[in-house]
Amino acid sequence: MKKTLILITIIALAACKSPEARYPVIQKSGSHISESIAKNQELLEKEVAQIEAVIAADSTREYQSSPDGFWYTYNKKNKDTANTLKPEFGDVVSFDYSIKTLDGQVIYAEGEKATRTYAIDQEKLFSGLRQGLKLMQEGETITFLFPSYKAYGYYGDKNKIGTNWPLQTKVTLNKIIEKEENQNQR
Structure with missing residues (x-):
């Protein structure tokens, strides 16, 4: 009986060992992320070259570069210097738009x-x-040239716009209702 008690005590003490951390069998190197970054940079360079070709081919208009990563030109500019209101956070705007590919297919x-x-x-x-509307005034029409990451990106619109399509979008801003006015109408 004494031997059994000693054996049980030894087994109990051996079982109280602290747990050891298990390490993953496979460790990721991060190369997938690096490949993805390189692929996206290459895609952006290609799309910017396409946009620059569209701009170069259109000598009748003056295009401006936005700090947000797209280009635009005025089709109809508001010449009323008294009305320089541009939409801000919370304002409600009414607008119409059309979308084409860079080569003009509707x-x-x-x-x-x-x-x-x-x-x-x-x-x-x-x-x-979203960013382009903030550049507009009431009554203006602007054509925007968006690289795919500023448009519908990888997923498209799940209807007519496919994966990674840079786009031409013509937008007419009809009306701006300022945030204060908008709240008073409720």
Whole structure:
């Protein structure tokens, strides 16, 4: 009995060993991320070259580069110097737009999409258009040239716009309702 008690004590003491950390069998090197970055940089360079070719071919208009990563030109500019209001966070805008590929193939024609009402930076809208609307004044029409990452990106619109398509978007800003006015109407 004494031997059994000693054996049980030895087994109990051996079982109280502290746990050891298990290390992963496979360790990731991060090379997938590096490859993805390189691929995206290459895609952007290609799209910027396409956009620059469109700009070079259109000698009738003056294009401006946005610090947000897209280009634009005025089709109709507001010449009323008294009205310089541009939409800000929370303002509600009403606008119409059409979308084409960079080579001019119509994706969504003018009037095909209903007039859109949008609360600036408070609703879902692709990033280039969201930023482009903030550059506009009431009554202006601007054509934007967006690289795919500023448009619908990798996923497209799951309808007519495919993966990684740079786009031309013509936008007419119909009306701006300032945030204060918008709250008073409720």
